[in-house]
Amino acid sequence: MIKTRTWIIIISSVFLISIAIWCFMLNTSHGTTAIIEAPGNAYHIDLTSPDNQNLTIEINNEFGKNVIQIEKGRVRMKEADCPDKVCVNAGWTSSSALPIVCLPHKVTITIVNDDTEIDAVTN
Amino acid sequence: MNAKRIATDAVLTTIALAIFIVELQIPTLVPIPGIKLGLANIITVFAIFRLKKTDAAMILFLRILLGAMFSGNMLAIMYSLAGGLLCYLSMLFISKILTERQIFVASIIGAIAHNIGQILIAFLITQSVGIFYYLPVLIISAIITGLFTGLCAQYVCGRIKNISTPTQQ
Numbered sequence: 001m002i003k004t005r006t007w008i009i010i011i012s013s014v015f016l017i018s019i020a021i022w023c024f025m026l027n028t029s030h031g032t033t034a035i036i037e038a039p040g041n042a043y044h045i046d047l048t049s050p051d052n053q054n055l056t057i058e059i060n061n062e063f064g065k066n067v068i069q070i071e072k073g074r075v076r077m078k079e080a081d082c083p084d085k086v087c088v089n090a091g092w093t094s095s096s097a098l099p100i101v102c103l104p105h106k107v108t109i110t111i112v113n114d115d116t117e118i119d120a121v122t123n
Numbered sequence: 124m125n126a127k128r129i130a131t132d133a134v135l136t137t138i139a140l141a142i143f144i145v146e147l148q149i150p151t152l153v154p155i156p157g158i159k160l161g162l163a164n165i166i167t168v169f170a171i172f173r174l175k176k177t178d179a180a181m182i183l184f185l186r187i188l189l190g191a192m193f194s195g196n197m198l199a200i201m202y203s204l205a206g207g208l209l210c211y212l213s214m215l216f217i218s219k220i221l222t223e224r225q226i227f228v229a230s231i232i233g234a235i236a237h238n239i240g241q242i243l244i245a246f247l248i249t250q251s252v253g254i255f256y257y258l259p260v261l262i263i264s265a266i267i268t269g270l271f272t273g274l275c276a277q278y279v280c281g282r283i284k285n286i287s288t289p290t291q292q
Contacts, residue, residue: 001220001221001222002220002225003218004222004224004225007225007228011228011231011266011270014235014262014266015262015263015266018259018260018262018263018266019259021259022259022260025256025259035253037249037250037251057243059174068187083196084151084156086154087156089151089154090152090154090155096253096256097256098256099251099253099254099256099257101156101245101249101251101254101257103156103202103245103249103259104198105247106248107249108249108251108253108254110160110251110252110253112253112258
């Protein structure tokens, strides 16, 4: 049997490592491109481009409606008719550590840096 | 399957379901899908440590199924089932090497497994790799909520030593 103290040490280390990874992600993950994925369509939007400083994207699919707003290099879910509103409550993001997900409508907004290889993975 | 066993499972399922429904009324504190207290897990942990493994599985499965029906959120059942299955298997495995005073560990590991299961289903449904960015924060929340529900379960297990036979006074 493993001692209780050993268990506490194992769990605390996992906890601290997760917090460290999370902080690291928050600090290093300022991104410049928003990838919006929904069933049937995907958008790559350059958040730094002057053309995209007052942009609203409306996604209508069989699950419902989502309105995405892009402004000042950041992005948010402005409106959604999903039941839980988790995506709307997430607010603005410009960090890849804070993606916005609307699970009922299968819409995700992730932020990447143009010069990273994540683009190649997500296409 | 005798009447006592059916009654025990039914009562525990009812308690778990009631906890689950009450918990739904608590507003979500963090705008990240998948973060919640998981109070109904107290019953699952209790069942794993005090009942047969088939009873624990039945209680968990019925609670997920009825919980989805009663909350009217059948879409979420995929997440609950995947999370519940991983949570159950990991707790069953880890419970073999835990003592009575380490029950909270099973709950923490179960909570982490539950969140990993949910994130895998979310990945399968949305096909977006970005969803894995939630993993560290889901593990952090699983450890905090798992510790809380695990300690509750440990106190319950301490009070109810043997549920299958009447206690001798």
